[in-house]
Amino acid sequence: xxxxxxxxxxxxxxxxxxxxxxxxxxxxxxxxxxxxxxxxxxxxxxxxxxxxxxxxxxxxxxxxxxxxxxxxxxxxxxxxxxxxxxxxxxxxxxxxxxxxxxxxxxxxxxxxxxxxxxxxxxxxxxxxxxxxxxxxxxxxxxxxxxxxxxxxxxxxxxxxxxxxxxxxxxxxxxxxxxxxxxxxxxxxxxxxxxxxxxxxxxxxxxxxxxxxxxxxxxxxxxxxxxxxxxxxxxxxxxxxxxxxxxxxxxxxxxxxxxxxxxxxxxxxxxxxxxxxxxxxxxxxxxxxxxxxxxxxxxxxxxxxxxxxxxxxxxxxxxxxxxxxxxxxxxxxxxxxxxxxxxxxxxx
Numbered sequence: 001x002x003x004x005x006x007x008x009x010x011x012x013x014x015x016x017x018x019x020x021x022x023x024x025x026x027x028x029x030x031x032x033x034x035x036x037x038x039x040x041x042x043x044x045x046x047x048x049x050x051x052x053x054x055x056x057x058x059x060x061x062x063x064x065x066x067x068x069x070x071x072x073x074x075x076x077x078x079x080x081x082x083x084x085x086x087x088x089x090x091x092x093x094x095x096x097x098x099x100x101x102x103x104x105x106x107x108x109x110x111x112x113x114x115x116x117x118x119x120x121x122x123x124x125x126x127x128x129x130x131x132x133x134x135x136x137x138x139x140x141x142x143x144x145x146x147x148x149x150x151x152x153x154x155x156x157x158x159x160x161x162x163x164x165x166x167x168x169x170x171x172x173x174x175x176x177x178x179x180x181x182x183x184x185x186x187x188x189x190x191x192x193x194x195x196x197x198x199x200x201x202x203x204x205x206x207x208x209x210x211x212x213x214x215x216x217x218x219x220x221x222x223x224x225x226x227x228x229x230x231x232x233x234x235x236x237x238x239x240x241x242x243x244x245x246x247x248x249x250x251x252x253x254x255x256x257x258x259x260x261x262x263x264x265x266x267x268x269x270x271x272x273x274x275x276x277x278x279x280x281x282x283x284x285x286x287x288x289x290x291x292x293x294x295x296x297x298x299x300x301x302x303x304x305x306x307x308x309x310x311x312x313x314x315x316x317x318x319x320x321x322x323x324x325x326x327x328x329x330x331x332x333x334x335x336x337x338x339x340x341x342x343x344x345x346x347x
Contacts, residue, residue, distance in 0.1 A: 003029040004344065005087040007078070009037030009062070009098030012275045014044065015256050016093045016116060018051040019172035023337035028345075030054075033081055035074055035098045036061035046255045051173075057085070067097065067128060074101035082109055089114055089344055092136060095129040095274075103139040114344050116169060118143035119150025119159075120274075120295040126202065129274075133295075142347050144340045146170075147330055149297055166339035167332020170275065174282050175334045177260045192222050193249075194319070195262045196270040199229035203272050203290060207239035213290060216311025217270065218246025224270065225262065227251045268319030270311075277305050282328055286319045302326035 004024075006017050017032060024030040034056035038044055048055070060077040062070060078101055082090070090106040090113045092099045099115075106113045115136050122130050134157075137143055143159060145151045146168035154163040196217060204210050214236070217224050224247050236243045244250050254262060260279070263269055269280040269287040274295055280287035281299040292309045299305035302324035306313070 001027060001029050002089070002345070003031065003085070003087045004089045004091055005031045005033055005057075005082075005085055006091045006093070007033050007035065007098060007102035008056075008093055009035030009074075010094075010096045011038050011043070011047065011256075013093040013096065013098065014038075014047045014053065015051070015173050015275075016169050018053050019169050019176065019337040020091070020116070020340065021054055022052070023172075023341055025341070028341075031085060031087075032056045033078075033085070034059040035077070035101075036063060037070065037074070037096060037098045043253055043255070050255055050257050051176075070097050071101055074098060075105055078102060078105040079109065082106065082111060087111055091116060091344070092140070093117060095120065095133045095136070097128075097132065100132040100136050103136040107139045112142070112347070113140040114142040114144060114340075114347075115140040116144045116340055117146055117150075118163065119145040119147075119152075119154040121150075121153045122293045122295040124293055128201070130295075142343060144343060146332070146336070147298060149330075164339075164343045166343060167334075167336035168278075169336045169340065170278060171282060171331050171334050172337050173256075174260065174279055177257055178283075180257060181261055181264070192267040194220060194222060194224045194268050194270055195259075195266040196224050196226045197229060197273050197276055198226070198271070198290065199231050200272045200291070201231075204232055204235040207241065210235060210239060211241055213311050214241055214243065214245070214248070216314040218248050219315040220247040221315070221317055222267070223247050223249050225249050225251050225266070227254055227259065227262070229253065270314065278331070281305055281326070282331070284328075286321075286323065288313065288318060298327075298330045 008017050036059050062073040092102045093116050103113050118137050143163040144166045145163050151165050226248050228250050263285055272290045277287050277289045277299055278296045281304050287305045288308050304326050
């Protein structure tokens with residue numbers, strides 16, 4: 001029996017493994033290994049429970065730390081786990097330290113690696129995620145690409161022979177979430193609000209930049225419900241920057257379904273997250289991305305996603321602007337998980 005081990009460790013990966021686990025056919029031994037890179041165990045369990053994800057075979061509890069500290073802990077722990085589990089395939093997700101560590105460990109152990117969400121490029125090597133993506137793609141035996149743009153990026157790097165266009169599993173996830181939420185979600189007739197997140201190192205590690213972005217959020221003409229990532233909370237405390245100011249309403253981290261509901265009921269989304277800008281696009285909610293570039297270039301079509309690294313437009317009613325048409329099928333039809341699994345089985 002073929003054994004596939006999905007290695008996950010952060011919130012976006014939990015959301016991506018759900019449709020994979022649900023689509024896994026009988027006769028395949030699919031195990032989920034949790035590295036513990038996302039170290040809020042309560043929030044991790046909430047997501048696993050609400051998306052009905054099978055319980056992980058283990059939680060390595062590597063926790064946080066510098067890149068070197070976290071990577072070294074991941075490599076040692078993953079090697080021990082792979083020796084015990086003896087997988088035929090390692091399935092790595094996205095662009096975190098867990099992703100690159102899983103790919104590197106497996107490659108050194110001559111275990112085949114499939115990379116889900118392969119081929120994404122921001123072309124900004126200052127982003128740790130970009131390094132993780134590029135290296136993982138070059139280490140992997142099978143590249144499961146979410147879009148034609150991703151396929152083109154892989155071709156430019158000479159990786160086309162091991163690339164397969166499967167679509168984006170996040171489409172699978174978001175469609176499932178919409179079905180679960182059903183008619184419960186509707187735009188409220190009361191005061192409109194914006195949903196927001198902010199967590200990337202390039203936006204939070206510099207006190208001057210972080211102060212400017214918090215100020216931009218606070219200047220919004222409508223309330224901003226800011227779902228506060230632990231990194232953001234820690235940095236604002238370290239730099240003594242008030243988080244609750246102006247239009248900002250601070251919210252604790254939400255489960256996946258609650259976050260989707262928050263976005264659906266909002267008039268717009270403000271974020272520096274790759275996943276959230278894409279989810280907003282799929283949900284037909286206008287988005288401002290607080291970055292100079294995006295790996296999800298298709299979201300820019302029709303003005304549905306706007307790159308505004310300094311938050312210059314946040315003091316305006318930017319979400320009310322008319323938007324053009326956009327082809328949301330560029331990320332697939334909601335059956336990416338099935339295609340990804342089939343690609344592994346025939347590889």
